[in-house]
Amino acid sequence: MNQPAPNIHPSVPQIRQLDEAASNRIAAGEVVERPASAIKELVENALDADARRVEITIADGGKTLLRVSDDGHGIPADQLPLALARHATSKIDGTDLLAITSFGFRGEALASMGAVGRLSLRSRPAGAEAAEITVTAGRIGPVRPAALSRGTVVELRDLFAATPARLKFLRTDRAEAQAIADTVRRLALAAPDAGFTLRDVSGGGEGRVVFRADPDEGAEARVARVLGRAFVDTALRVEAERDGLRLTGFAALPTEARGAAVAQHFMVNGRPVRDRLLLGALKAAYADVLAPGRHPACVLWLDLDPVRVDVNVHPAKAEVRFREAGDVRGLVVGALRHALAGAGHRGSGSLSMAALGAFQAGVPGHHGHHGGHGGSFQRPGPAALDTARAAMAPWPAIAPGGGADPRIPGLSEAPSAPVIAAADTPAPGPLGAARAQVFATYIVAEAEDGLILVDAHAAHERLVYERLKAQRARDGVPAQPLLVPEIVEMASDAAARLLEHADDLDRLGLRIEPFGPGAIAVRALPAALGPVAAAPILRDILDEVTDAGASRSLEARLDAIASRIACHGSVRAGRRLGAEEMNALLREIEATPHSGQCNHGRPTWVRLDRGALDRLFGRS
Incomplete structure (x- = not known):
């Protein structure tokens, strides 16, 4: 209990100047955190030397070997010792630290690496002889003649050999090698005119090329x-x-x-x-x-x-x-x-290819003889043929004014019975003409260059959301007063949080007011939603305001709330749509920004290319 604190000394401690080796090891902790950071410094030095080709060689995740070779302008032999000194650099003169255009400028990297490992620096400028210098755990050796055609080669072996405790903080060889590869790729993006080669020689030999990029690729x-x-x-x-x-x-x-x-x-x-x-x-x-x-x-x-x-x-x-x-x-x-x-209604090309790859030729579960077209075949029975004929019957005509809801263009309040559209209608836009609705969820459309599959709920959710935002920005979202207010009960603190946002919700067409402890009266709902239940909307909005807190701007909070509201006003999976409704949805998708994905980032449609479909069936 009476032991003195460990940082209290009986006498005043003396201030002393750390030697250069200790200073370099301390600096190395900031500059060289792991092998990838050493590679970053060395490659940046090569790029600052106007290198056109940079070759990186590593072993054991960079723990035993890091080598960077370049064809840059090189370092004269008499300047090699200075290159290993701290705060020695050729990139700035120290008079202006506000207009730095080079990658490096601190002059710490080589000195720090030499303080924690075994480093050799070999270089040859144009018109001069090659020379080499080494440094081990901070001890610099003499300059010696070397063999090199051009540029500079920096080799660092046994990283952190002088500070073995640091090795315990490194990850596995594989993880460190992946970090090096990520670093090289980032630098390759920063310098598209330079060529890069990353080689892993773990285990000896020529190793394997992990990454290669040619110079002047653009x-x-x-x-x-x-x-x-x-x-x-x-x-x-x-x-x-x-x-x-x-x-x-x-x-x-x-x-x-x-x-x-x-x-x-x-x-x-x-x-x-x-x-x-x-x-x-x-x-x-x-x-x-x-x-x-x-x-x-x-x-x-x-x-x-x-x-x-x-x-x-x-x-x-x-x-x-x-x-x-x-x-x-x-x-x-x-x-x-x-x-x-x-981008408008653009969707993901890779998702389209993934969707096509999900198709399988033949009948699932059937393992009979495979015919000459590469797929298995099973003759359908009479019942299946009758079902197919019924499904392929022409779409009955839709009477004008058949119950379409003007608040949500093209979509009726009541589900439509038909699910197969006539195949003779033209394909007026990029998303084509609706041909069918399958699983009461997905619209199948025929475009000039392929087949389109649309998630009706996801697409309509985005459309309603964009409409709510546009109305709010213009003159506020129109509200539809309820004949009888809907009372929603919830916890008292939850009701209080919602009522704090009553003014914001009013701008979105949702009017609420307190109705006793732990209850909220909903007086009006956004007109664009049509007849919907208020309670689920309020619960979703409560989740949104709780998650967002006060960290987001007013506009961002309103957008997030509008997104939650839009989800309740969109077409639900399981609802049958008529031909006019489906085509109206396709046309609005084409005209609406961000309609390639729903409010949650999920795709709203995918395209199956006609040529890819032909190849799937062996027609190409």
Whole structure:
């Protein structure tokens, strides 16, 4: 109980200057966190040296070997010892830290690596002889002649050999190798004019090539190499410029969203960064079209005057600070929202291919003889033929004014009986003409170049949502007063939370007022919803305001609430639609922004290409 605190000394401690080796090991903890961060520093040095080709070789996840070779301008022999000193660099002279255009500028990387491992630096400038220098655990050796045709080779062996405790914090070889590959791919996106080769020689020999990118591929080809051709083919092109800020690149359709934020790449003046402001702007731009927990993929380049961005705010240079942060955020959000709105009803191409791949030739469960067309065949019985003839009967004519609800164009209040449309109607738009409704859920449409499958509920949910937003922005959502107010009972604190948002809900056509303890009276509902129950809507809105709290802007909260309301006013699965209703839905999908996905980011339709269908049946 009477033991002194461990940080209290009986005498005043003496202040002493740490030696260079200790300083370098401390600095290494910031600059070289893991093998991937060492590779980042070395490759950036190569790019700053105007290298056209960079080859990276690793072994055992980078723990035993990291080697970066380049064909850059090299380092003269008499400057090799200086290159290993802390805060020694050829990239800046120290007079201006506001206009930095190179990747590196701190002059810490090589000294830090040499302090925690065995590093060798071999280089040959044009018109000079090659030379080499080594450093082990901070002890620098002499400069010696070497054999090298051009450029620089930096080799780091036994990373953290001088600080073995750090090795315990590294992950498995496989995880570290994956982190290195991700780092190389990000740098390859930042420098599409340079060529990259990543080779893993674990176990000896020539090893295997993990990643390769040729020089002078161009931005689009490089993005396709890193994120896949499917991403480029379906991605939205982003291009915007405002007040000296320029944003270009590619952003994925909402239906191509991923479960983790692993494919979000930002380059600021060619530097790959993971900046909170940019990531937040990306999230805000997609907030209206993605479900929680889903993340868009993107590759975006932001270019601006170097004096308008501070890159000297993080030891690993992974974050930046913008002088006009609001302007940058506004440009990113506006450009992405404009691109998303321009996508209209576009859907995901990869989802279409996945849908086609789900088809199987032949009759499920039948294992009979396979004919010459590659599928099994079983002759249908008389009952099946009668059912098929009945199903293929022409669609009966729909009387004019057959109960269509003017509040939701093209959709009637009562379910329609027919489910098969006549096949002689033209295909007026990209989504074609409705031919059938199957499982009382999906619309089958015939377009000029393929077959369209539409999830009626998901599509109509987006349409109602966009209509509510447009009405709110214009003059408020029209409300339909209830003849008899609906009383909804709930917990007292829940009712209080909802009543705090009564004014916001009124702007959306939903009028509520208190009705005693733990009860709310609903006086009016949004007219666009038609006859719906109020209680489920209020419960969904309560969940939304509870989740959102006060962290979101008023507009964002209103959009989120409108999204919940729209779900209750859309076509439900299990409802039969008539031909006019289905075609009206298709035309509105074509004319509505963001209609390629519902409010939760799910796809609303997929296309099955005619050629792919022919190949499926062996017709090509």
